[in-house]
Amino acid sequence: MTEKQIVVLGAGYAGLAAATRAGKRGQVTLIAPEQRILHRVRQHETAAGHPEHRPAVAEVLRGRAVRHIAARATGIDLAGRKITLDNGEVVAYDTLVHALGSRTAWHDVPGAAEHAYAAERAAGIAERLRTADRPGTVAVVGGGATGIELAAELAEAHPRWTVRIVAADQVGGWFSDKGRGHVHRVLRGLGVAIHEHTAVTAVDTEGLTTADGRIPADLVVWAASMEPHPLAGEAGLAVTPAGRAIVDDHLRSVSHPEVYVIGDAAEVTVPGTGTLRMGCATALPQGQYLGKVLAGRTDKPFAFRYIVQCLSLGRRDGLVQLIHGDDSMRPAVLTGRTGRLIKAAILKSVVMSLR
Missing domain, CATH: 3.50.50.100 (FAD/NAD(P)-binding domain)
Structure with missing residues (x-):
């Protein structure tokens, strides 16, 4: 049997945490254009002119079986299980982790x-x-x-x-x-x-x-405010009216269970806690959990408390x-x-x- 192809989209907190943990047990492909992590929780420091704290993605992945393709995903073929990249490359997957996060929402305010x-x-x-x-x-x-x-x-x-x-x-x-x-x-x-x-x-x-x-x-x-990356909805995953992918208690897409969605791109609801807000505080634990799932270290539902x-x-x-x-x-x-x-x-x- 050939090893399953695990592909992670996005090098934010959720995507990197999932890739590093899954990469302890098997081969993972990480697709993200960044060579350094965005590190959103320190952007206010950078904006003020203080030294940036943005470690290299390669350093975060060091010692893990993770191949980093520095390109941007432009399309997901859910039926064919393929990702199209902005460099023309097409990457096949058996299991996909969508962790493209969120972006600034302009709310159609003119200018x-x-x-x-x-x-x-x-x-x-x-x-x-x-x-x-x-x-x-x-x-x-x-x-x-x-x-x-x-x-x-x-x-x-x-x-x-x-x-x-x-x-x-x-x-x-x-x-x-x-x-x-x-x-x-x-x-x-x-x-x-x-x-x-x-x-x-x-x-x-x-x-x-x-x-x-x-x-x-x-x-x-x-x-x-922020809005989820639109690629999940454009590809045909089940999403909320706000564009966040709907997932089950193991963070799998309810419409395509071979696709996991984590971080700001996902609408995650935990019993006793509620629907999780966007942010590092919720994205990082999701990535850590999913990395363990992909590495075969847990099969329990995702749990979280603030x-x-x-x-x-x-x-x-x-x-x-x-x-x-x-x-x-x-x-x-x-x-x-x-x-x-x-x-x-x-x-x-x-x-x-x-x-």
Whole structure:
């Protein structure tokens, strides 16, 4: 009998964790254009001009039976079990792991894609700030974790710039009262202007148009929300209206059980926990679990419980929000230097956890 061909699409947290573990027992092909991991949880640091922490994919895969094809998947032939790549190559599979994750959602806001920097373009944001001929105004659109971390990091690293955070709802509105209060105090202490309940209706070269009027800006950073990569739906996998692939309790596609979908691209619902949100905190455990499944080390259903949510708030402060296993908030938080040190320790553990 020939060895089954396992192909993993995507070198994010979920894809790499699955590939490294499956590669301990058998041959795996990883398809992803990146030579270095994106490391989304540290993009706010890169955007502020701090040194990048992006290990090489080859280093993460070292010692594993994983072949990395540095190309982008452009199509999936589910019937023929083949992947088409942007370099013209076609790769066959017996088992496919779809881990292409998510991307910035522009929500059809006029001018947003043309004039705003997506959070993924962190290095471009840093370069724009570094080469500007004078200090100006940065408008960060989005009051979620990515927007908050970006606004705090940019304000601290570039105190001569005016930083504004613009959110359609509350900034940090999902946190407990203590957690949300701390986020607002730190942002204001760094000089960040907070615009809540302010929907952006257009972006142009001079700033934002909102439902409440104009917000001038020399640089717009878009961190409003993410959407799953569209390839799963385009290929014909069963997906939700939002485009996330529907999977069973072993993370297999409900329409094509030879395809596993993990990370932001998957709609994963765990009994007692609920439907998992997008993010490293959920993607990495899915990849670790699936790698064990593919290596024949477990056949149990995927299980997951939340522990904490945490934020970096510049170089000297942070927030660790204690939560219940279903992601609902507890009242207690850890802040200041303690919160920052805990978040820093978690960041350092991510790359090690990939292996």
